[in-house]
Amino acid sequence: xxxxxxxxxxxxxxxxxxxxxxxxxxxxxxxxxxxxxxxxxxxxxxxxxxxxxxxxxxxxxxxxxxxxxxxxxxxxxxxxxxxxxxxxxxxxxxx
Numbered sequence: 001x002x003x004x005x006x007x008x009x010x011x012x013x014x015x016x017x018x019x020x021x022x023x024x025x026x027x028x029x030x031x032x033x034x035x036x037x038x039x040x041x042x043x044x045x046x047x048x049x050x051x052x053x054x055x056x057x058x059x060x061x062x063x064x065x066x067x068x069x070x071x072x073x074x075x076x077x078x079x080x081x082x083x084x085x086x087x088x089x090x091x092x093x094x095x
Contacts, residue, residue: 001092001094002094003094007094007095008094008095009092009093009094009095010092010093010094011090011091011092011093012090012091012092012093013061013085013089013090013091014089014091015050015062015063015064016064017085017086017089018061018062018063018064018083018084018085018089019031019063019083019084019085020051020053020063020065020073020075020081020082020083020084021081021082021084022073022074022075022079022080022081022082023080023081023082024036024080026082027082027084029084030086031084031085031086032086032087033084033085033086033087033090034082034083034084035053035055035061035082035083035084036055036056036080036081036082037053037054037055037056037061037080037081037082037083038053038054038078038079038080038081039051039052039053039075039076039077039078039079039080039081040052040053040054040060040077041060041077042070042075042076042077044067044070045067046067047066047067048064048065048066048067049064049065049066049067049070050062050063050064051063051064051065051070051075051081053081053082053083055083061083063083
């Protein structure tokens with residue numbers, strides 16, 4: 001990667017690898033990365049639904065799941081939720 005001090009690095013996590021967990025309390029999970037936030041957008045389709053979770057620094061993270069599972073979880077705009085993902089889901093980009 002050519003990592004050097006002072007060089008910009010961006011981390012990307014693909015939405016299908018982000019697990020959405022509704023609730024205020026930190027969930028029990030083996031995921032190394034856990035970010036609390038608020039559901040800021042829901043885009044529902046026939047087959048899949050995308051959720052945007054705004055975390056405390058203003059960053060939006062996206063999670064995508066089947067629309068059937070999304071209806072079962074009953075997650076709505078403004079709900080508190082957690083974005084969870086494992087380290088293998090992170091892709092690093094350098095400038």
